[in-house]
Amino acid sequence: MxxxxxxxxxxxxxxxxxxxxxxxxxxxxxxxxxxxxxxxxxxxxxxxxxxxxxxxxxxxxxxxxxxxxxxxxxxxxxxxxxxxxxxxxxxxxxxxxxxxxxxxxxxxxxxxxxxxxxxxxxxxxxxxxxxxxxxxxxxxxxxxxxxxxxxxxxxxxxxxxxxxxxxxxxxxxxxxxxxxxxxxxxxxxxxxxxxxxxxxxxxxxxxxxxxxSYFNLNGDPTKDIENCILYINADNYTPSDSTYMTTGEIAKVDNTPMDFRKPTAIGKDVNNFKFDQIKNANGFDHNWCLNTYKDGKGDDTKVAASLYSPLTGIMLEVYTNEPGIQVYTGNFLNGKINGKKGIAYNKRAACCLETQKYPDTPNKKGWPTANLKPGEKYYSHCIFKFSIK
Missing domain, CATH: 2.70.98.10 (Beta-galactosidase; Chain A, domain 5)
Structure with a gap:
């Protein structure tokens, strides 16, 4: 984000x-x-x-x-x-x-x-x-x-x-x-x-x-991540308005560019500005409602999302007990920031996979709670697992 x-x-x-x-x-x-x-x-x-x-x-x-x-x-x-x-x-x-x-x-x-x-x-x-x-x-x-x-x-x-x-x-x-x-x-x-x-x-x-973390599994920030293959284990996502704020709706991914239930290249639809959600965010910058979270509990033994680079063969699998994952595709990187080794970070230089509660959960009735009271303990778990495909 x-x-x-x-x-x-x-x-x-x-x-x-x-x-x-x-x-x-x-x-x-x-x-x-x-x-x-x-x-x-x-x-x-x-x-x-x-x-x-x-x-x-x-x-x-x-x-x-x-x-x-x-x-x-x-x-x-x-x-x-x-x-x-x-x-x-x-x-x-x-x-x-x-x-x-x-x-x-x-x-x-x-x-x-x-x-x-x-x-x-x-x-x-x-x-x-x-x-x-x-x-x-x-x-x-x-x-x-x-x-x-x-x-x-x-x-x-x-x-x-x-x-x-x-x-x-x-x-x-x-x-x-x-x-x-x-x-x-x-x-x-x-x-x-x-x-x-x-x-x-x-x-x-x-x-x-x-x-x-901003992941570039190509291993070269001068190469954008549109070639990378993204999978998200989610039937639904939370649409947002032009200020990036969730509207309160939980929408189906069916027949939309938000459907990553089959591994799909990020570049397939990341620039599909005919779809309002992508236009609003200048790419993907959305929360998906993970199928691995049911009845108030997340299963961190099942893959919530994955990212794969055909260039390097590096696969990243994400596991979490959280209900949501925010996927952000470096939409506002613009080459004005020079990172490690002096490399300019341009648009789509990375993909973020942020496991978390849904955005603005405290103001959305019925969404998984983010409240913490005295005597309680907050616990969140995320695993980034790397392998070669």
Whole structure:
């Protein structure tokens, strides 16, 4: 999900930029993907920021910064055994931290509320709450200083696990409740990245977390993802209006470009602007209602969605206990942002697969709830499993 309009820079990033720019092109390269750990070693808001590396015996590597809990690189072998980075991002902390000149959600652990809340309005425990609005009059991804622009506390107990903790105070972007949230990244021996989100609160609130990685399974961001084959295990989706807000309808995918129940090339209909939903979003930027979620429970043993590149042979399967998945096809990437290795990210350079509650769930009666009360525990699970087809 993109086209974000940030209007404040209140995270003390000036210090970050000064400390990071000196190592932006540092020679301390220690990762398979070519990242320099020194380029991520800094302090933001008096909290240490670093680059953490996970690896397994198969040559898979995942690099994550605790700034925003972002996956910076994700390396998997392609059909020829070549180690291939399949996510977009930056190769230095300065760009990640600069929400004015290089705004992005690349790889972030989003919170408190992934996706949009209509006009930023909530009613919780009988109280009306006004959240900040930062996208077409709506609150997107927790507001202009959502968790993607905050620092998680990090612990790395072993070379395949990273545990991140966010202590979000009552009133953070006007959300109620002191919230303790955790994100656990575990790299498995079967080439899956297992992500678990948990949260508790001392006051009723809403929680909806996700990972916002931009996948390019071609392994080359100069090649768009229209050739990639997408499968979504969903009979229905939630239409949205011209401001990207869900209308409240749950619509059938039958006989529409939204039907990915059979693996289909993204390019088949992503530019079919005769279909209003695609025209409104400039491509795909929609939530699908997963068939793997029934009777208030999600089955994270069944494939919710998959993405495949015929070019590299890399297959990504997504598993989740969540009711929905937002698929975004890089519609607003425009070549003005240069990512890793200085590559300009153009339109359709990536596809996002965001497991989550439906957008604006708190304001849609009957949709799976995002409310969290004291004494309850929020739990969300997502697996990105990689293989060669």
């Amino acid at each position: 993109k086209n974000i309009k940030f209007n404040i820079l209140n995270l003390g990033l000036a210090c970050c930029l000064l400390s990071a720019c000196g190592v932006k092109n540092g020679s301390n390269v220690s990762t398979i993907s070519g990242l320099s750990e020194a380029a991520f070693d800094t302090t933001i808001n008096q909290k240490a920021v670093k680059l953490y590396t996970l690896n397994n015996k198969n040559g898979m590597e995942v690099c994550i910064t605790n700034f925003g809990g972002r996956i910076v690189s994700l390396v998997v072998p392609d059909k020829n055994g070549k180690q291939t980075d399949v996510v977009l991002g930056y190769d230095n902390i300065a760009q990640y931290a600069d929400s004015v000149n290089s705004p992005s959600d690349f790889g972030a652990a989003i919170g408190r509320y992934a996706n949009r809340i209509n006009k930023g309005k909530l009613q919780i425990a009988g109280k009306n709450i006004q959240l900040p609005t930062n996208n077409y009059g709506h609150c997107l991804h927790g507001g202009p200083s959502g968790w993607q622009y905050q620092v998680y506390d990090a612990k790395q107990p072993n070379d395949s696990t990273l545990e991140l903790t966010m202590l979000s105070k009552d009133g953070d972007n006007n959300f109620p409740g002191n919230v303790t949230a955790t994100v656990s990244y575990v790299l498995r021996s079967n080439n899956s990245l297992d992500i678990t989100y948990t949260a508790t609160t001392d006051k009723e609130t809403v929680i909806n977390m996700t990972n916002h």
